[in-house]
Amino acid sequence: MDAELLARLQFALTVGIHFLFPPLSIGLAWLLVVVEGLAWRRRDPAWESAGRFFGKVLALTFGVGVATGIVMEFQFGTNWSRYSTFVGDIFGAPLAAEGVFAFFLESVFLGLYLFGRGRVSRGLHWFSILMVAVGATLSAFWILVANSWQQTPAGFEIREGRAVLTSFSEAVLNPSMWVRFFHTIDAALIAGAFGMAGIAALWKLRGQGGAVAARAQGLGIAAGLLFAVLAVFPTGHEHARQVARTQPEKFAAIEGLYTTQSGAPLVLFALPHREPPTLKAKIEIPSLTSWLAFGDPGAEIQGIDRFPADEVPPLWMTFVSFHNMVILGMWFVAVMALGAFLWWRRRLDRTRWYQWVLVASAPLPLVACQFGWVAAEVGRQPWAVYRLLRTADAYSVTVGVPELLFSIVLLGGIGLLLVGLYLFLLMRQVSKGPDAVREVA
Amino acid sequence: MDLGTLQTIWFVLFLVLVAGYAVLDGFDLGIGALSLLERNEARRGQHMEVIAPVWDGNEVWLLTAGGALFAAFPPVYATVFSGFYLALMLLLAALMFRGVSFKFRNQVASPGWRRFWDRAFGLGSLVPALLYGVAVGNILKGVPVQQTAQGFAWQGSFLGLLNPYALLVGVLGLAMFLTHGAIYMAHKAHGEAAASAARKAPWLWLSWMILWGVTTGISAWQAPHLFEGATGNPLWWVTVLVALAAMIGIPWALRGGRHGVAFLWSCAAIAAQNGLAALGLYPRLVPSSLDLAGSSLTIHNASSSERTLGTMLVIALVGMPLVVGYTAFVYRVFRGRVKPGEYYGNH
Numbered sequence: 165m166d167a168e169l170l171a172r173l174q175f176a177l178t179v180g181i182h183f184l185f186p187p188l189s190i191g192l193a194w195l196l197v198v199v200e201g202l203a204w205r206r207r208d209p210a211w212e213s214a215g216r217f218f219g220k221v222l223a224l225t226f227g228v229g230v231a232t233g234i235v236m237e238f239q240f241g242t243n244w245s246r247y248s249t250f251v252g253d254i255f256g257a258p259l260a261a262e263g264v265f266a267f268f269l270e271s272v273f274l275g276l277y278l279f280g281r282g283r284v285s286r287g288l289h290w291f292s293i294l295m296v297a298v299g300a301t302l303s304a305f306w307i308l309v310a311n312s313w314q315q316t317p318a319g320f321e322i323r324e325g326r327a328v329l330t331s332f333s334e335a336v337l338n339p340s341m342w343v344r345f346f347h348t349i350d351a352a353l354i355a356g357a358f359g360m361a362g363i364a365a366l367w368k369l370r371g372q373g374g375a376v377a378a379r380a381q382g383l384g385i386a387a388g389l390l391f392a393v394l395a396v397f398p399t400g401h402e403h404a405r406q407v408a409r410t411q412p413e414k415f416a417a418i419e420g421l422y423t424t425q426s427g428a429p430l431v432l433f434a435l436p437h438r439e440p441p442t443l444k445a446k447i448e449i450p451s452l453t454s455w456l457a458f459g460d461p462g463a464e465i466q467g468i469d470r471f472p473a474d475e476v477p478p479l480w481m482t483f484v485s486f487h488n489m490v491i492l493g494m495w496f497v498a499v500m501a502l503g504a505f506l507w508w509r510r511r512l513d514r515t516r517w518y519q520w521v522l523v524a525s526a527p528l529p530l531v532a533c534q535f536g537w538v539a540a541e542v543g544r545q546p547w548a549v550y551r552l553l554r555t556a557d558a559y560s561v562t563v564g565v566p567e568l569l570f571s572i573v574l575l576g577g578i579g580l581l582l583v584g585l586y587l588f589l590l591m592r593q594v595s596k597g598p599d600a601v602r603e604v605a
Numbered sequence: 606m607d608l609g610t611l612q613t614i615w616f617v618l619f620l621v622l623v624a625g626y627a628v629l630d631g632f633d634l635g636i637g638a639l640s641l642l643e644r645n646e647a648r649r650g651q652h653m654e655v656i657a658p659v660w661d662g663n664e665v666w667l668l669t670a671g672g673a674l675f676a677a678f679p680p681v682y683a684t685v686f687s688g689f690y691l692a693l694m695l696l697l698a699a700l701m702f703r704g705v706s707f708k709f710r711n712q713v714a715s716p717g718w719r720r721f722w723d724r725a726f727g728l729g730s731l732v733p734a735l736l737y738g739v740a741v742g743n744i745l746k747g748v749p750v751q752q753t754a755q756g757f758a759w760q761g762s763f764l765g766l767l768n769p770y771a772l773l774v775g776v777l778g779l780a781m782f783l784t785h786g787a788i789y790m791a792h793k794a795h796g797e798a799a800a801s802a803a804r805k806a807p808w809l810w811l812s813w814m815i816l817w818g819v820t821t822g823i824s825a826w827q828a829p830h831l832f833e834g835a836t837g838n839p840l841w842w843v844t845v846l847v848a849l850a851a852m853i854g855i856p857w858a859l860r861g862g863r864h865g866v867a868f869l870w871s872c873a874a875i876a877a878q879n880g881l882a883a884l885g886l887y888p889r890l891v892p893s894s895l896d897l898a899g900s901s902l903t904i905h906n907a908s909s910s911e912r913t914l915g916t917m918l919v920i921a922l923v924g925m926p927l928v929v930g931y932t933a934f935v936y937r938v939f940r941g942r943v944k945p946g947e948y949y950g951n952h
Contacts (some may be wrong), residue, residue, distance in 0.1 A: 224708050230661065233705035234696050240695055241686025248686075249756055251911045252679020257917055263669030264924035268932070269756040271665050275658035276935050279948050284938060329909075332916045350642040426837040562759045571694045578701050585705070589712050 170568040171243045177572065178235045180534060181579035185229030185586075187533050189472075190304060190349065191199035191356020192222045193297035196382060199320050204286045210375035216281075217376070217598040218360065219293075221590065223278050228586045230271070231569055237263075243568075247548050253328050254320055255310050255334050258293040262306035268488070270299030301329075304352070312341040314549050316410045328553065343406050344540075347399040349390050351536065355529035357388035359501070362526025363594050376598040380506055381522075385507060389500035395493055401456065407543075408457040410551060413471045414543035418486035419453055427451040428465040433487070441468065441479045455485055463587045477545045481538065484509050489535035492528055497527050553570040611780045611914040612904040615677040616887060618921055622673055624808045624879040626666035627737065627781075628872045633660040634737075635786020637703065637730020638779070639802065640723065646713050646716070649723050653707060655790060657948045660707065662932060666701070667738040676917050680907040681890050684750055687758035689740065692766055692915045696736050703729025731779075736846045739873065742771030743881060747894035750902065757902060760895065777820050778842065780813040781878070785871045788855070792864035795942050803864065810855050814899055817852070818872030824885075830892055848877035925949025 196218055203211035235258045237259070240248045280289055300472075319334030320327045324539035329335060359385025367373030368381070408415040416422070420443050434443035437508035451461040458465075468476055498533045499521060513519075544550060546556035606614075633656040640652035675682040686693060687781040741804035746768070749761035787809050790802035824831055835841040854870035886892070890907060893900035908914065 207922070226703055227708035230664075231701040234664075234668065234700050234704070238686055238693055238697065240675065240684045241671075242690050243687070245683035247688040248675065248683035249680055252675055252682065253913045256672065256674075256676030256679055256682070256909070257920070258911055260669065260672035260917060261920050261924070263665060263672040264920055267665040268662060268924075268928040272659075272662035272928075272932055272935050275661060276938060280938060307714045308925050317819065329913045332912070379944055402833040560683075563690050567690050573696055574694055574765070575701075578698055582701065584706055585709065589709065592712065597668075 165570060166562075167243065167563065168556055168559050172555065174243060174568060174572045174575070175239065177576045178232070178239065178579060180537075182229065182232040182236060182279075182578075183533060183537060184204050184221075184545050185225055185232060186300070186304065186529050187352035187355040187530060188359055189222060189226045189229050190223065190300045190352035191291065191354065192218060192359065193300050193356075194223060194353060195356050195360055195387060196293050197290075198383060199380075199431055200290050200386075201542060204290050210379050213376045213598045214380050218380070218591075219278065220593060221258060221363075222296075222358075224272070224487045224586065224589060224593070226274060228582050230586045231581060235575060242571075243560055244548070244558050244559040245562065247553065249313075251549060251560070253326060254313060254317075257332070258306045258310040258313075258336070262303050264302065266299050266303035266306060270296050270297075270303065273299065283475055286544050292540070293377075301349060304349060308348055309336050309338075309341055310601060311340050311406055311540075312344050314547075315341040315344075316406075317552060322552070326496040326525065327549070330519060339410050340403075340406050343399065343403040347395065347403045347536075349397050350395045351529065351533050353391040354388060354395060355533065356520075356525050357384045357391060357500075358496070358529045359383035361388055362522050363527075365522035366594055368513060369519050369523070371517065372597045374558060377484075380598075381512070382507065384494065389504050392493070392496035392500050396497060397518065400490075402538055405457055406546055408465070409544070411466065413476055414482070415457070416466060416471075417477045417482040417543055418539050419467055420479075420483045420487075421453070422479075423469050424467040425466065426454070426464045427462050428453040430456065431487075434483075436480050436483045438480050474546065474597075475499070475551075477543045482543045485535040485542070486539035489532050492532040492535070495525070496529065497531075606915065608911045608914070609905070609910075610725055611911060611918065612908045613726070613909065614906045614918060615646045615673075615914055616883070616890070618918075619670065619673055619677060620879065620883040622666055624876045626663075626670055627875050628785075629663040630665055631661070631734075631782045631875055632656075632785045632789040632868075632871075633728045634734040635662055635782035635784070636790055637726050637786075637788050638734050638783060638880075639790065639805070641727035641731065643798075643801075646719060646723070650710070650949070651794055651945055652790065653710065653723075653726055654941045655798075655946070656795045657707060659936065661704075662935070664704075668717060672916070673921075676926035677909055677914060678890055678904070678907045679909060681902050683900065684757040684759055685744075685748070685891060688748060688750070689743075689759060689766065691763040692736060692740070696733055699736075699933070701729075703733075712942075713732050734782040735775045735779050737775075737782075739766065739771045741778065741869035742774025743768075744792070744891055745774065745824065745831060745866050746770050747830075747884070747892035747897065747901070749873055749895055750893045750900055751892060751895050751902040752893075752906075754952060756901070757794045757907075768813075770823065773820055773823065777813070777816040778825075780809060780816050781875055784809040784813045784855070785830060785868075786937070788864055788868045788871050791928070793943055794945035795944050799942070799943075803859070805868070806859055806864075810852075810859070812912070814852055815819050828885075830889075830897060831882075834887070835881075835885045838884060841881065844880045844884060848874055851877055 166277055180336060196215060198217045199211055201214045202208060273292045277292040277296055280292060288529035298481060313335055316339040318338035319329060319331040321330050324487050361381050362382060364377040364381035369379040421428055423443050429450045431443060432447045434446040436443055454463040455461040506518055546554055548555045628890040636652050636656055640649050643649040646868045706726040706729060722871045743766055751758050751760055784806060784931055787802045787806040791806055794802060809948050851870045851874035855867050858870055860868035890904060891902040
């Protein structure tokens, strides 16, 4: 086994585990801003209970997210020292800004939110959950700035083999930043909405929860429908258009376009084969990719054949993860649209099979997040920084295979243990129902 | 502002973040380590409860210091973190267990479950409290780094990090955090938990004082470069006086039972002792034990560009006053002694 592969494996494992939690935290935090706001202004005991319960879920999610996230601040240096030296002049600033503007804000105010109930005024208590949501969103903003710069670097020049900043605003506002930010935050809101609606569904199926379950599910379905639609259009659509323009080989890989063609079709479904890269059992709509990406059904789209073999990302994994994400995205719209329909017809509580669908769908947005992340990051390969630094030239040469194996087992093991404990404790909280919550955070 | 000035400013700002971490997370790490000595489950739980609303924000000082190091001095971040590899993995494992112990411990009412997470909290605090000093000790003494055409190359091993001098500084750091934690505990906890901490505090202070003296003496022999430039610098002497005054202030305030005042002295002593170490290092960030003059990482040969340092300075000047402001506000909200069960409920 070589060090590059192990370093990548470790990064994928630790980030993958960590990335289960922040989307849920961000989504729940914004939903709690609404819940706590309604509890405060309407003096409604059901919203009040919902706030207490989901506040507790947020505390648990946030706590495991922080614990699994500490690794991130250090592992660029530990495992990717050549990368860190190359990009430090640019990449470090957003990471530091994340600490200054985001981590402090969310952590300090989460303490106030969780332990300040009854100790501070209602207004200040609501303000504290708002600051948690803002802080968590800013955290996503800065880390996505850093990630986007890896994908579409801007505002720099190469001096003595290092990227040196020439314009901070150009580096921050690089071509993929805003679309990536909005699409990712939207995904987080979907995760929160499905989590809330799914937990409420479980209560309803057990005859638990009463008004709390009804309110939480209503909010979950309303937010879920809104953000599931926005995830497809405009955020998902615009993100794909950006990839088509700025990273054409990634676009060809995720869309499964192996040969250059005018009027490229949109592949809805296919079974990809690895060698030679071909798509079997294809279902496609003619010319649609050309039209969606460039507004012209006849536009030529560069296929994988246009690029040197050593500059092409892995085809199978990018195609599969991207398409699974898209399929899940469609599923989210369908589930929430159906929920809104049943709600409007006042059949939500009677339609037990639909409640089961909500329960089963609750974790799927997090799965979709993982697929989207794999498509984005594997699609960036073989580059650590697109067309500037290869992943093969980025990992730490001083860290050997035994050390890497040790840390993979250690950090991966702890990470998986924490995921297991998180699920166990979450299910315990849920099964106790919304009214069993005491002043415990 | 020219590059040299910005490099010095960032040296100072990085020190502020590290010292801020030592002062703030220092007491909650110390309290966690102290909890290992407590046999009574309820009183052990109080250790966690006393710091429940604030520890998370305190830990952010470490993360931000890491980010700032990456941004301002990337070669230091890259070289030192990959060199300290196994030590850092150990630190991360400890912080992961510690972080979740706050959320997990009181979720299941089983003695075994609680004992496990108490242990995770205690050991997860002890390990970082010790490694902090071990890391500082290695930096002070110098690490095996060699400048090559490809940049700075690490030539050491994990066991090399566990040298006697670094371990001594590690124990010094532990004594510092234990004292700091005991004083905070005496100030914030309720009943026997507070009284027990108050009884320990003077003895912990004594060990800290002795270790600080011994370490300073041995440093003159093990790391003479720390004193070369520094002793001619008036600021160094002022910092020595502040550190001494603060160290004397601690037992003086403890004797009067004024634990809040003793805590402020303890904060000052930790900040001043970190400041002394930094003044000794300046302008080096990481002395090379192989070639002090030619291969050390300094603020000049290991910094980011003028534009990055300038941009980062704006970020720090806008952001950090806000951070200090709302952190102080939240500490004020949670002022006063913490009654058992106040935050985690009675079980």
